[in-house]
Amino acid sequence: MTDADVSRAARHVVFAPLRDGGRVEVVARRISEAIGLGLIADGEQLPSELELAGALAVSTVTLREALALLRQRGLVETRRGRGGGSFVRAPVDASVERLRTVLRETGVHELREIGDHLLAVTATAARLAAERASDDQIARLAELIDQLEAAETVGERRRADGLFHIEIAAAAQSARLTRQEIDLQGEIGELLWIPFGEAIERDERVAQHRAVLAAIADGDGDRARRLTEEHVELAISRLIEFHLQLTQSSP
């Protein structure tokens, strides 16, 4: 398998028309995820703006704004002149490479099994926490969301995210659910935070955590459960999507 093969296959997956409205953020995320998942390699040149906009079915204005965002995040650099264009900058360390391999080799069925288990444990814990969390525990949960929002490294994000769910299970006063949540976070946590291929982006995740915590603080168990279910289902469906992209790009 040559790099060119990967690239062609990856483009087929990555640069398919966007169905979700073609907002700048959505375009930027699609490209960023492809870089994070290694579907587009470090140093590789992106197709021309016109070609890319056509493939993604968005306007060139939207595409340019998306590329500007990616430049800001240091994922793309634009060179002027002959041989110029937009190039991917994605220095990859061994741990990211390992995570991509794990995600490629974890089948859809297995991801769904983990997801179903996570759904049962995490959402039930949220419902019970709404009945049983003390004020101290609610304050600790708010602190963990602030930590996630301020986290600089992938490791810190993953930790603050995982601890939020573990702390909810502890606030539910259930040692069994807490133990299972710890195991599940250990199993799936790092896959949810592949750099630039985050299953749920940090800001979106922070907003979802805040909504869950508000429901817990209100003592509204049904709402806490429903919001947590949506949160978990979104993360797992994104992981399955990433897995399928990875398998399609490597024959």
Add this chain to the structure above:
Amino acid sequence: MQEASPYAGEAATTVEALLRETFAGIDALRELAVGVHRDARARGRAPTTADLAAIRPTVLRQLASADMLAGTGVIAAPGTLADRPRWLEWWRRSPSGGGPRPLAVDLDPGNIGSYEYPVAPWFDVPCRTGRRVVVGPYVDYAGTDEYILTFAAPVTSDAGFFGVAAADIRATDIERAMLPMLNAEGPASLLVNASGRVIASNTPATIVGSIVRRDHGERRELTHRENWADCTGLPWFLVRTTA
């Protein structure tokens, strides 16, 4: 809001005895740990994990003789020991029986499963305030992973703050010990901690771990304020739900 009146019945005696006995064991460990800290300082160095192991025979003796102890020991404040950044000289009895074992936990703060004890209330309160503390019931995740209550006191001397001496009791053991007293009080009686969490109850309507509001039933203080003025997390209450 209804003010809680003190209560002098059998329930108060039972709870007072439990607290006294538990803190007596903790005080013995606290004195030994202060000795370890002072001796090392007198030699112009920081204590080591080997120095702290001097408390071990007392820890094991307490575990063997007390009815309800799930675990006990001394937890060093981060940075106080010469050879380890964080350390617990902590032994526990397994709920399934067998001899006492040292608590094995992940002390690397970078890991998701690590035991972040410096932020745990049973460590943080004595460290920050110098007060004793009663915490729980709570899920001690990444530590014992059990549903427990922790009683803790600061290990402080002229050598400074060294850490915390503490003891764990399983929620299920406290419940078993308190049920006869609750049953004697009548149906729908609850033992409730200072933040309103039920420690034990004899009614399925309001069970261990749930939170009751301040206006829930008739509420009386089980612990005497004058005995526990330096202890955070008290009083505990007896709550009678009136039908």
